[in-house]
Amino acid sequence: MSGLVVVGASYAGIQAALSARDSGYAERITVVADDHLLPYQRPPLSKDFLLDKVTQDNLVLRDDAFFKLKQIDLILETRVHAIDRHARKLSINGNTVLDFDKLFIGTGSHARRLALPGSNLDGVCYLRSIRDAADLKERLRHAAEIVVIGGGFIGLEVAASASKLGKKVTVIESAPRLLERSVSPLVSQFLLDLHTRHNVDVRLNDTVAGIEGQNGRAAFVTTQGGACLRADLVLVGIGGVANDQLARDAQLNCTNGIVVDDHGMTDDPGIFAAGDCANHYNAYAGDWLRLESVQNAQDQAKAAGLAIAGKTGPYDSVPRFWSDQYDAKLQTVGISRNFDRQSVRGSLESGQFSVFYYKQDRLCAVDSINRAGDQMAARRLIGSGISPSPEQAADLSFDFKSLLTTINAVGA
Ligand SMILES: Cc1cc2nc3c(=O)[nH]c(=O)nc-3n(C[C@H](O)[C@H](O)[C@H](O)COP(=O)(O)OP(=O)(O)OC[C@H]3O[C@@H](n4cnc5c(N)ncnc54)[C@H](O)[C@@H]3O)c2cc1C
16 A cells, blocks of 8 residues: 555645544555745735735645654655556656545646737736735835736735835726625625725726737736836736646546535545545535635545545535735625625725625624624624624624534533
8 A cells, every 4th residue: 555645735735644543544654746945835925925924934834843753755856747546656757656545635726827919928917826026025125116917805905005016007807897706795895996996997897908018028018998008017917717627537527627526525435635626516506616715625625534544534614714804804704795784894995894794594604804803703603603693793882702602502
């Protein structure tokens, strides 16, 4: 037996290896990763790292000593090129072959590329890895005018960081509102006002036509709406794409990511996947989802690690995400898609509020700005299927603990 091989050493890969080991998996565990560094945190790359509040060293998730302690072999700077499912072998580094008994795929996602005239010019950047972030930080230092393409999480976080650094920032978003796929119109409007207050020029309902260069470097961004914006630096944040090519080539079932069950298992019972590269049926959404969040990567990989060790503990976490922009911490729990009623707790003017979303009288999601306590309660309420009434949610004197105590008392 060759044990477990994990491809990718980020949140999902490391969690799967640890969870398998801690659940009693006694065989060899090998993690293969194409990164040149020890596994590191990605969320600070668009925030504190750009602002010089943390260094590369602060971002390391687990050090060498930890992997030794857990008897997990880490092979860095090595890319897995192919999976031979029938021979149970992986090909790495040209001719080298690695046997596996069980395989975990935690290959994550990559930034969607812009395919427009000028998109290959120097100064057109993406943000996914620590290498990208170090490059972006250096370029930001010398740039005065920045155009961000895409009003999603990455684009808005970089816009906030660049604005804090005193840069002139323009965000171009093709949708009629910011973060259209993730938050409700009310939260979109709050974020639009927040960025506008910080002098970020947000242009909705417009798309980029092309990027024009001077001496081989990006210099202007033109839009379908007729704008021509000066740009020393262009950051493209137009979404992520699952790294599922390895799995596709191995004929594993893939649809917008590697299709897995609630144990992270693919249609091959010895092969598992989780995190940004995986697509699963999410009970809270009532739909198939590929989530890009730290919490999802870790919780899903935890379930996969248990299954690899022969234990059960299916993935059943309420989806969660957070984003930091200026002094606003946005936290979201649940899936608000298709909600039919909302209730606001706190006030938008104070910059501290939560929006409770309901689908047929059932609480399905809560977005909060600077109200972490609401998130803690909402996580438990949604997880237990208990809904405060919209009136209770809006009443700041109403304590959710009273509902949660009832849940505990009945053993829910
Ligand atoms: C700038 C930024 C900010 C973010 N902010 C937040 C946030 O505030 N909150 C939040 O919840 N989430 C945030 N995210 C998303 C979060 O980081 C991801 O959801 C999470 O990293 C997913 O973990 P993962 O292990 O599935 O994949 P990844 O972190 O993408 O890791 C996959 C790893 O596999 C490696 N790999 C891929 N293919 C191969 C191969 N063939 N061989 C070897 N190695 C391979 C990749 O190089 C990579 O290191 C942010 C992401 C970015 C980029």
